[in-house]
Amino acid sequence: MRDEEHPLKVVLCWHMHQPDYRGPDGSDFELPWVYLHGIKDYSDMAFHLEANPGARAVVNFAPVLLEQLDDYARQLRRWLKTGQRITDPLLAALAGPGVPLQPAERSQLIESALKANEKHLINRHPVFRELVDMANWARQRPESLSYLNDQYLVDLLVWYHLGWMGESVRQSDLRVISLESKKRYFNEEDRRHLIEVISEVISNLIKRYKDLALAGRVELSVTPYAHPIMPLFYDFQVAREAMPQVALPDAQSYPGGEERALWHINKGLETFQRHFGFKPKGCWPSEGAVSDAAVALFEQQGFDWVASGQQVLHNSLSAALADMSAPAAWIHTPYRLAQGKLHGFFRDDGLSDLIGFTYSDWHAEDAVQNLIQHLESIADATQGEANRVVSIIMDGENAWEYYPKNGVYFLSSLYKHLVEHPRLQLTTFSEVLAEREHEAPYLPHLVAGSWVYGTLSTWIGDPDKNRGWEMLVDAKQAFDKAMAKKKFSPSELKALELQLATCEGSDWFWWFGDYNPGQAVSDFERLFRLQLTQLYALLRVEPPDYLKHVFARGSGAPSAGGVMRQNI
Numbered sequence: 088m089r090d091e092e093h094p095l096k097v098v099l100c101w102h103m104h105q106p107d108y109r110g111p112d113g114s115d116f117e118l119p120w121v122y123l124h125g126i127k128d129y130s131d132m133a134f135h136l137e138a139n140p141g142a143r144a145v146v147n148f149a150p151v152l153l154e155q156l157d158d159y160a161r162q163l164r165r166w167l168k169t170g171q172r173i174t175d176p177l178l179a180a181l182a183g184p185g186v187p188l189q190p191a192e193r194s195q196l197i198e199s200a201l202k203a204n205e206k207h208l209i210n211r212h213p214v215f216r217e218l219v220d221m222a223n224w225a226r227q228r229p230e231s232l233s234y235l236n237d238q239y240l241v242d243l244l245v246w247y248h249l250g251w252m253g254e255s256v257r258q259s260d261l262r263v264i265s266l267e268s269k270k271r272y273f274n275e276e277d278r279r280h281l282i283e284v285i286s287e288v289i290s291n292l293i294k295r296y297k298d299l300a301l302a303g304r305v306e307l308s309v310t311p312y313a314h315p316i317m318p319l320f321y322d323f324q325v326a327r328e329a330m331p332q333v334a335l336p337d338a339q340s341y342p343g344g345e346e347r348a349l350w351h352i353n354k355g356l357e358t359f360q361r362h363f364g365f366k367p368k369g370c371w372p373s374e375g376a377v378s379d380a381a382v383a384l385f386e387q388q389g390f391d392w393v394a395s396g397q398q399v400l401h402n403s404l405s406a407a408l409a410d411m412s413a414p415a416a417w418i419h420t421p422y423r424l425a426q427g428k429l430h431g432f433f434r435d436d437g438l439s440d441l442i443g444f445t446y447s448d449w450h451a452e453d454a455v456q457n458l459i460q461h462l463e464s465i466a467d468a469t470q471g472e473a474n475r476v477v478s479i480i481m482d483g484e485n486a487w488e489y490y491p492k493n494g495v496y497f498l499s500s501l502y503k504h505l506v507e508h509p510r511l512q513l514t515t516f517s518e519v520l521a522e523r524e525h526e527a528p529y530l531p532h533l534v535a536g537s538w539v540y541g542t543l544s545t546w547i548g549d550p551d552k553n554r555g556w557e558m559l560v561d562a563k564q565a566f567d568k569a570m571a572k573k574k575f576s577p578s579e580l581k582a583l584e585l586q587l588a589t590c591e592g593s594d595w596f597w598w599f600g601d602y603n604p605g606q607a608v609s610d611f612e613r614l615f616r617l618q619l620t621q622l623y624a625l626l627r628v629e630p631p632d633y634l635k636h637v638f639a640r641g642s643g644a645p646s647a648g649g650v651m652r653q654n655i
Contacts, residue, residue, distance in 0.1 A: 094512040095419075095466040096476040096519055097505060098432070100394065101132060101483030102371055104149040104314060106594035108614075109158070111586070111621030116175040117614055119199070121155040126288045127253045127493060128484035129156075133295040134255035135498045136305060141506035143513040146296060146483065147308040147371040150358035151592070156292055157362065163286035167279075181248060182282050183275060186240045194232055196240060197222050200247040204488040208250040211492075214270050215246040238272065245273045248281055253288075254495040260284055297363050306515035308369040309359040311351035313588040316546045316596070318378035318535045320344035323556070325378050325535040326543040329402055333548040336556040342563045347591065348381070352388050354588070368392065368517045373593050374545070375399070375434065375480070375538035379425075382533060386429035392516045393424070393431055394480055395533075398541025400433040402534035416472040419465060421519065422530040430527055432516055434480040434538055437461075443481050447489040451496035455504050459511070466510050473525040476514075480538070546596040551639035555599050555615065558638075559590060561631065562619050569626040579625070586622045590615070599639040608641030 108118045136142050162173045166182055173179045177199050180186060187193050201222060209215050222243065225231045249257075249267060257263050262280045269277065299305035311317060318325050321344050323335045341347070352370075360366055368391040372381060375395040385393050397418055404417060421430045438461055446454035462477060469475045487494035505513050514522075539545045546552060566587055575583065598611040616634045623630035 093524075094508075094510050095462060095469070096512050096514045097462060098145055098476060098478050098480075098514060098516055098519065099143075100145040100147060100308075100371065100478065100480040100516070102147045102149075102310075102480065103129060103132075103152055103483045104147075104310065105152050105155065105484075106592050107151040107155065107313065107589050109155065110174075111618060111624075114174070116155075117617075118610065119175055119177045121152065122159045122175065122178060122285065122289055123251045124484045125156055125159070125292060126248075126256065126285055127251050128487055129292050130288050131253040131255050131487070131493055131495070131498075132483055133292065133299065134253070135495075135502055136299055137295070138499070139502040139506060140304070141513070142502040143304060143306075143515055143518075145306045145308055145369070145515050146299075147310060147369075148296075148359070149310045149314050149373075150312045150355045151314065151589075153293065153358055153362045156289060160286070160290040160292075163282065163289060167283065167286060177244075177247075178282075178285075180240075181244045181278060183241075183278055186237050186244075190232065193235070193240065194229075197226070197232075197235070197243065200243050203247065203250050207488055207491060207493075212246060212250055212267075214242075215250050218243045218246055241273050241278065242271055245277065245281060248285065252284075254493045256284065256288055293362050300363065300365075306369065306517050307359075307363060307367055308371055308516075309355050309367045310371055310373050311348070312354035312358060313351060313592040314373040314594065315348070315351050315588075315591045316374060316376045316537070316543065316593045317348050317351075317372055317381040317384070318376050319543065319547060319556075320348040320591075321378065321380040323547065325380075326547050328378075328535045329542040330544060330548065333544065334550075334553065335547065336553040336560070338557060338560040341556075341560060342567055345380075345384075347587075348384055349388075350584070351588065351591070352384065356388070369394070371480070374597075376536070376543060376546075376593075377431075377533050378535035379533055382429060382431070383425045386425040390429060391520060392421070393429060394434065394478060394516070395431060396434050396536065396538030396541055397436040399533065399536040399538070400431075400530075402536060402541050403530055403532060406532060406534055407530065416469040416475045419469055419477050420472065420474045421476065421516075421523070421527045423527050424530055424533065427529060430516075430520055431530065431533075432476070432478045432480075432519075434478050436538075438477065439479050439481045442479065443486045446497060447486065447494075451491075451500050454497055455500045458501070459504055459508065462508075462511055474519070474523045474527055476519050478516075546593055549600040551599040551601070552596045554638050555596055558615075558619060558631075558633070562590060562622055563587070565623065565626055565628050569628060573627065583622070583625050586618070586625055590618050590622055598641070601640060601642050603641040605641045608639055609637075612637060612639045 105121045108116045110117050165171050166173050173182055180196055203209055209219055225235055262284050266277055300307045320341050322340050326333055370385055370390045370393050372393055377395045418433055421432050424431045490497055505511055536542050595611055595615040598608050620630045620634050
């Protein structure tokens with residue numbers, strides 16, 4: 088059996104996720120990362136797939152990301168038509184007219200417009216670099232901020248958004264090319280043109296991915312609605328399957344967790360179908376976090392496949408096989424899970440982390456050839472094995488700012504060489520299952536864990552994370568009590584369920600812990616308390632006094648600012 092006849096299947100799975108940054112009760116977006124990654128990464132990732140007709144990939148969308156993209160698209164179109172303010176402070180400042188007048192607002196605007204990768208988003212644009220240098224000088228001398236006039240703020244805002252613009256837009260849109268050529272002294276018309284570009288990019292994103300899916304070039308999959316860690320909804324103790332000695336919250340479990348897990352799956356499917364018009368076959372569980380109870384629920388809801396991390400499979404095989412050795416293709420094959428109808432794919436940590444953390448500093452062709460050499464070695468080692476597939480699963484948005492020009496050279500070369508390689512076949516998880524030669528092996532038990540280290544330690548076990556869970560448990564108990572005693576209207580019930588879901592998202596717990604950067608921890612800790620306080624307000628219950636006080640601080644400096652984790 089030659090590899091040309093049975094090539095090694097390769098699945099690139101890009102997970103698109105941002106937490107819900109919408110402020111409570113219709114207030115402003117608290118952070119701008121949804122639309123900034125929209126004009127940069129979600130747009131460019133679609134472009135690379137559109138540009139290479141032979142390319143295939145799985146693209147996973149978190150439902151709360153889809154909702155926020157849709158929200159931004161509607162607000163941008165409305166501003167262009169009526170001038171109604173956009174509820175994102177940074178985007179609203181760019182749109183104008185004018186700029187904020189109060190010193191505190193101007194100072195905050197400058198701080199926001201400095202949050203960009205220095206090497207690849209700032210330094211590549213000399214004028215942007217000069218504007219940032221001026222801001223840094225003034226930040227060290229607060230009394231000098233008044234010397235930075237309105238024109239300076241306008242130019243800084245325009246260049247910040249030009250810096251975040253994806254390469255596919257930068258190289259093709261004449262409005263962007265014109266603005267970069269103008270360099271300075273941008274006026275109201277220039278700002279409107281930039282808003283028009285942002286509006287068009289954001290408004291077209293979901294349609295572009297839908298068109299790719301309908302053409303059979305992309306498989307779209309989904310995550311439970313607000314990106315919760317599903318195994319912990321069932322039982323906090325499940326964290327001890329991979330970490331026997333871990334310290335856990337005082338509460339034994341999350342109240343009504345199974346019901347909430349089902350709610351997030353159903354709401355996620357509803358949101359996905361509303362935007363794309365069909366039901367997905369697969370699910371990337373939030374953070375690849377799985378357990379026996381969680382995968383049973385995914386199977387019951389009709390999914391064909393889920394995916395998780397390499398170390399989860401290693402832990403599970405070690406528990407199942409004892410002293411037996413795993414097959415040569417142990418990580419590079421699907422497994423039947425739960426009752427056997429659901430299949431699991433597992434991330435190749437080494438290859439995924441090479442793309443996420445190593446290749447950004449390499450010449451693009453050298454990086455791609457190195458990756459292909461690894462794949463060829465896997466093809467050699469697994470020759471003759473059935474159902475062999477390499478799953479490269481990673482964040483679809485955060486890695487590329489560490490690459491020159493948002494990874495355009497690397498990604499273009501990657502798709503080109505993988506499509507043309509005679510021994511490799513780019514495909515999707517559903518196509519792997521449809522074309523499998525033999526029934527996949529059955530894995531009777533999954534050791535609960537995630538793609539990060541094969542454990543749940545990123546979301547539970549640290550004192551600050553545990554405190555966050557205790558606060559959430561208190562809020563859920565108040566929720567359950569209010570539901571039993573009070574009458575709420577249908578619209579109030581809907582708002583309550585959505586607010587609870589926001590509080591249940593995984594990202595709060597990701598950031599709690601002193602090993603994370605102080606500013607990021609501060610942002611998410613404050614938002615978590617804000618969202619919990621809003622939940623109590625909707626319940627018409629006095630919030631606990633502890634919600635007024637900071638409970639988590641960070642002082643670490645992890646790679647990539649903490650937005651990604653490296654396993655190898």
